Amino acid sequence: MRRRDFLRGGAMLAAGVGAGYQIDPTLLTARELAASSRRRVGDPFFRELAMLALDSARGAGATYADVRISSNRNQFVSTRERRVTGLNDSETFGFGVRVITNGTWGFAASRDLTREEVQRVAQQAVAQARSGAFARLRPLELAPTPAYPEAEWTAPVEVDPFDIPIEDKVALLLQANEAALSVDGARFVNSFMTFLRQEKFFASSEGTVCDQTLYRAWPTMNITAVAPDRSDFQTRQSTDIAPLAAGYEHITGNDLPGNAVRWAEEAVAKLSATPVEPGQYDLVLLPTHLWLTLHESIAHPTELDRIRGYEANYAGTSFIFPAEDYLGKFRYGGEFMNVMGERSSANGLSSVGWDDEGVKPDDFLIVKDGVLNDLQTTREQAPWLADWYASQGEEVRSHGCSYAQSWSNIQFQRMPNINLLPNPERDVGLDELIGGIERGILIDGHGSFSIDQQRFNAQFGGQVFWEIRDGKRAGMLKDVAYQIRTPEFWNSMDLIAGESEYWVGGSFFDGKGQPSQSNAVSHGSVPARYRGVNVINTGRSA
Amino acid sequence: MANYFDRGRAQEISEKVLALSNADQARVNLNSGETGNTRFAVNQISTAGDVFNATLVVTSAFGNRVASATTNSFDDEALERVVRTSEQLAQLIPEDPEYMGELGPQEYQDVDMVASSTANLTPAERARAITAVTEPAAEQGLLSTGYLSHNTGQSSVATSGGLFAYQDRSLVTFTTTVRTPDGTGSGWAGGGSKDWNDLDLGDIGERAIEKAIRSRSPRAVEPGRWTVILEPTAVSNMISRMMFSLNARFADEGRSFFSKEGGGNKIGEKFLDDRVTIYTDPADARLAPNLFNGQGLPNRRMDWVQNGVLQNLAYSRYWASQQGVDPTGFVSGYYMEGGDASLQDMIASTERGLLLTRLWYIRSVDPRTILFTGLTRDGTFLIENGQISHAVKNLRWNESPVFMLNNLEELGAPVPVSPTESGGTSPTVMVPPIKVRDFNFTSISDAV
Numbered sequence: 007m008r009r010r011d012f013l014r015g016g017a018m019l020a021a022g023v024g025a026g027y028q029i030d031p032t033l034l035t036a037r038e039l040a041a042s043s044r045r046r047v048g049d050p051f052f053r054e055l056a057m058l059a060l061d062s063a064r065g066a067g068a069t070y071a072d073v074r075i076s077s078n079r080n081q082f083v084s085t086r087e088r089r090v091t092g093l094n095d096s097e098t099f100g101f102g103v104r105v106i107t108n109g110t111w112g113f114a115a116s117r118d119l120t121r122e123e124v125q126r127v128a129q130q131a132v133a134q135a136r137s138g139a140f141a142r143l144r145p146l147e148l149a150p151t152p153a154y155p156e157a158e159w160t161a162p163v164e165v166d167p168f169d170i171p172i173e174d175k176v177a178l179l180l181q182a183n184e185a186a187l188s189v190d191g192a193r194f195v196n197s198f199m200t201f202l203r204q205e206k207f208f209a210s211s212e213g214t215v216c217d218q219t220l221y222r223a224w225p226t227m228n229i230t231a232v233a234p235d236r237s238d239f240q241t242r243q244s245t246d247i248a249p250l251a252a253g254y255e256h257i258t259g260n261d262l263p264g265n266a267v268r269w270a271e272e273a274v275a276k277l278s279a280t281p282v283e284p285g286q287y288d289l290v291l292l293p294t295h296l297w298l299t300l301h302e303s304i305a306h307p308t309e310l311d312r313i314r315g316y317e318a319n320y321a322g323t324s325f326i327f328p329a330e331d332y333l334g335k336f337r338y339g340g341e342f343m344n345v346m347g348e349r350s351s352a353n354g355l356s357s358v359g360w361d362d363e364g365v366k367p368d369d370f371l372i373v374k375d376g377v378l379n380d381l382q383t384t385r386e387q388a389p390w391l392a393d394w395y396a397s398q399g400e401e402v403r404s405h406g407c408s409y410a411q412s413w414s415n416i417q418f419q420r421m422p423n424i425n426l427l428p429n430p431e432r433d434v435g436l437d438e439l440i441g442g443i444e445r446g447i448l449i450d451g452h453g454s455f456s457i458d459q460q461r462f463n464a465q466f467g468g469q470v471f472w473e474i475r476d477g478k479r480a481g482m483l484k485d486v487a488y489q490i491r492t493p494e495f496w497n498s499m500d501l502i503a504g505e506s507e508y509w510v511g512g513s514f515f516d517g518k519g520q521p522s523q524s525n526a527v528s529h530g531s532v533p534a535r536y537r538g539v540n541v542i543n544t545g546r547s548a
Numbered sequence: 549m550a551n552y553f554d555r556g557r558a559q560e561i562s563e564k565v566l567a568l569s570n571a572d573q574a575r576v577n578l579n580s581g582e583t584g585n586t587r588f589a590v591n592q593i594s595t596a597g598d599v600f601n602a603t604l605v606v607t608s609a610f611g612n613r614v615a616s617a618t619t620n621s622f623d624d625e626a627l628e629r630v631v632r633t634s635e636q637l638a639q640l641i642p643e644d645p646e647y648m649g650e651l652g653p654q655e656y657q658d659v660d661m662v663a664s665s666t667a668n669l670t671p672a673e674r675a676r677a678i679t680a681v682t683e684p685a686a687e688q689g690l691l692s693t694g695y696l697s698h699n700t701g702q703s704s705v706a707t708s709g710g711l712f713a714y715q716d717r718s719l720v721t722f723t724t725t726v727r728t729p730d731g732t733g734s735g736w737a738g739g740g741s742k743d744w745n746d747l748d749l750g751d752i753g754e755r756a757i758e759k760a761i762r763s764r765s766p767r768a769v770e771p772g773r774w775t776v777i778l779e780p781t782a783v784s785n786m787i788s789r790m791m792f793s794l795n796a797r798f799a800d801e802g803r804s805f806f807s808k809e810g811g812g813n814k815i816g817e818k819f820l821d822d823r824v825t826i827y828t829d830p831a832d833a834r835l836a837p838n839l840f841n842g843q844g845l846p847n848r849r850m851d852w853v854q855n856g857v858l859q860n861l862a863y864s865r866y867w868a869s870q871q872g873v874d875p876t877g878f879v880s881g882y883y884m885e886g887g888d889a890s891l892q893d894m895i896a897s898t899e900r901g902l903l904l905t906r907l908w909y910i911r912s913v914d915p916r917t918i919l920f921t922g923l924t925r926d927g928t929f930l931i932e933n934g935q936i937s938h939a940v941k942n943l944r945w946n947e948s949p950v951f952m953l954n955n956l957e958e959l960g961a962p963v964p965v966s967p968t969e970s971g972g973t974s975p976t977v978m979v980p981p982i983k984v985r986d987f988n989f990t991s992i993s994d995a996v
Binding site: 092 | 583585586587588589590591592593594595596597598599600601602603605614615616617618619620621633634637638640641642644645646670671672674675678679682691693694695697723724725727731734736801802803807808809810811908909910911912913914915916917919921922923925942944946948951969970971972990991992993994995996
């Protein structure tokens with residue numbers, strides 16, 4: 007998906023929900039099946055329960071309360087070679103109440119959505135907050151936000167994946183598997199489709215009432231080639247089809263069987279690829295790979311809760327510490343480098359109309375002309391940067407980065423879609439990036455990844471590696487991984503491609519928090535060139 | 549007591565659901581329980597929560613057509629809907645030639661795994677308990693962060709063939725990271741058990757505080773091959789990855805470290821140091837393991853590695869039938885035998901080496917060798933002439949548990965550890981501290 011489509015497609019797609027897609031009338035059974043299990047959260051009963059929860063919390067002493075009633079509908083189809091290995095349709099439904107009492111958070115949740123339970127849980131959340139308040143060192147302060155009493159938002163999808171017959175999904179995966187197995191040497195193939203429809207009803211004691219529906223869709227394949235003598239095996243994953251906040255059109259719009267042949271051929275080719283010689287190389291990273299490097303080394307370290315030490319016991323802190331010493335001063339990269347936090351991107355996995363504390367998110371430049379410009383915030387966090395915002399003449403407001411994976415989890419800071427913007431000066435093409443390299447490697451697709459707890463030292467693999475010699479793509483390499491130190495790495499980026507090369511990758515499952523929660527997030531980027539990166543060979547003999 | 553379905557209620561729900569079934573065969577998986585957590589940062593509680601949930605999965609089979617549906621609603625309408633959904637899905641998909649049918653009655657270990665101390669733990673008690681760490685940390689001018697998590701619940705399996713399996717269990721985990729305000733020192737400690745009374749938060753906090761203070765202002769050392777002492781948590785971080793690889797089918801198919809060149813697998817081959825023995829045992833209450841799998845197949849004692857020899861790989865019912873063997877037990881909590889060296893002995897016998905507290909962001913690099921990459925974290929120290937001399941900067945490693953366990957120098961006594969990076973509860977792992985040679989570090993990290 008190109009950037010202009012990613013940004014501008016929303017309105018057009020939103021109007022097309024449920025329209026323009028022909029469903030075979032003989033498959034009525036499956037359609038009825040999908041419809042029968044649908045349950046909306048925005049009806050008057052849930053509104054009444056939400057108000058009951060808020061009243062109960064305030065009656066028990068909460069100075070602030072919010073309630074989320076939500077359902078997560080998931081469908082997961084998995085196949086292996088010529089068989090279906092799993093088919094599950096699931097729905098989880100419940101509510102969570104978050105309160106502030108004595109300047110301290112409390113949270114409780116239950117699957118049992120009755121008037122009695124709603125009141126009990128609201129009071130339990132207040133008791134929870136009271137029990138922790140004795141150790142409070144400073145009271146919570148929330149950045150102001152307008153109230154939105156009638157907020158509604160639906161992710162821009164064309165076709166609800168739960169309206170599509172299961173037979174179609176199975177048939178497509180098996181067809182793709184067959185295509186992969188038609189390639190000589192491709193021995194095993196797994197394929198999956200997973201879909202989510204999340205319906206959220208949110209109400210706060212400040213007067214916001216918000217009803218939203220989010221979608222996610224993700225097809226994946228994993229093909230393994232095995233050497234005839236079993237001395238080696240290599241895999242190729244379908245990393246060039248990313249998960250998106252999209253409907254079934256994301257499945258039909260990508261040619262799985264056609265791509266499967268290419269992925270299978272590349273898996274086989276990896277068996278005879280040349281092991282890389284360790285050393286310093288210039289790299290060209292395609293967006294199918296780069297989105298993950300961006301995610302790990304820019305998106306995560308600019309989360310303000312990390313910077314302040316709230317994730318120190320698990321997800322880690324950040325090299326951006328203290329934040330005030332870095333904001334407006336730290337050069338992440340060249341002047342052509344701009345990184346935007348966007349929760350408005352069409353089909354962005356982190357796109358919403360309102361976040362999980364009722365804030366309407368804004369788009370904001372995290373890196374502006376190569377310099378660190380802003381950080382990700384929630385209502386609790388934005389006041390921590392009050393002095394910085396005052397110095398910039400900006401109001402203290404949350405960027406709308408609050409999110410919870412389900413009704414049973416407390417909301418906290420999660421990243422928006424964070425995108426490396428195309429070259430602002432001209433529409434540079436991929437060939438120009440490659441053409442400027444004497445000895446280098448082009449990396450396609452994300453693979454192994456690991457980064458330290460402050461986001462300095464990282465190691466990334468990939469799916470397919472092409473040697474670059476004298477400005478041209480040469481043969482395939484294998485066992486490649488590169489290691490970086492974040493500040494030097496981004497400052498070694500000397501050229502990025504233009505808008506026509508823009509592509510959106512992302513993660514369906516990005517973990518953080520205790521208890522650990524998953525967030526889905528998209529990262530758009532363009533191919534980029536880096537000079538003198540340390541490449542290692544990961545192959546060892548057992 | 550925690551809120552979850554007791555055996556009678558679980559059986560009642562399961563039978564009700566099975567009675568609704570029109571399928572040739574059906575299975576009901578039921579999980580319920582209460583979880584509680586308290587999280588703290590910068591010496592005060594940041595969030596806390598209590599959640600009650602229950603989940604019902606219905607699997608329906610018509611011939612060899614099989615599908616599942618899941619709900620967490622238990623009213624009559626919801627139960628009817630989840631059964632019909634699974635049935636309709638099953639009728640819409642192709643036959644699965646590997647479907648083995650549902651199991652009939654089985655026999656299970658009877659192990660008491662519910663600790664009342666854990667089941668009765670309240671938010672107020674959790675809040676008071678964490679002050680055993682936050683207060684001493686604050687008194688010493690340090691910043692403590694941590695997580696206390698517990699759950700008590702049940703899981704059960706019932707089939708149309710008459711099987712009913714039920715297990716209830718408590719688990720609790722506490723982990724803390726203490727940092728120095730200047731950001732130059734960080735120390736971690738933690739533990740897990742089924743019994744809240746087993747966890748000494750004061751002791752855990754003291755260890756994390758001591759490490760934070762000792763790890764201030766680390767110096768860089770050169771990456772390369774080092775003699776390394778891994779504390780038990782770091783050991784479990786690596787060994788767990790190897791345990792996940794013990795899959796017979798993958799080995800037989802030629803896509804695993806345990807594949808044999810030319811065909812077959814490595815069962816019976818020696819692949820680790822003589823002193824390595826690892827087993828799982830559902831009768832061992834210390835490990836709080838799963839007593840059965842999702843199909844209701846009983847877990848059983850498995851000696852995976854004995855004196856360095858691969859004894860077993862995990863066979864599913866289908867793959868066992870194809871290979872003419874019985875299906876095996878599976879990994880859920882495990883015990884690695886140790887030796888008689890103490891951590892102090894290992895340090896004293898080391899002329900020059902590194903002491904590692906825990907490992908972080910471990911990801912697979914090459915399944916052919918079970919090669920992983922990751923980093924050291926929250927307490928990495930240089931040992932010189934038999935003593936810890938000073939803190940060192942963290943390091944990235946590229947290493948395989950297989951290579952590591954072939955380079956064993958010494959082993960200590962196994963202890964229970966909290967094996968997950970996320971601090972979540974899990975079946976218990978008991979491993980010893982170990983000393984190994986030639987551990988492969990590839991670069992330095994500036995992260996503290």
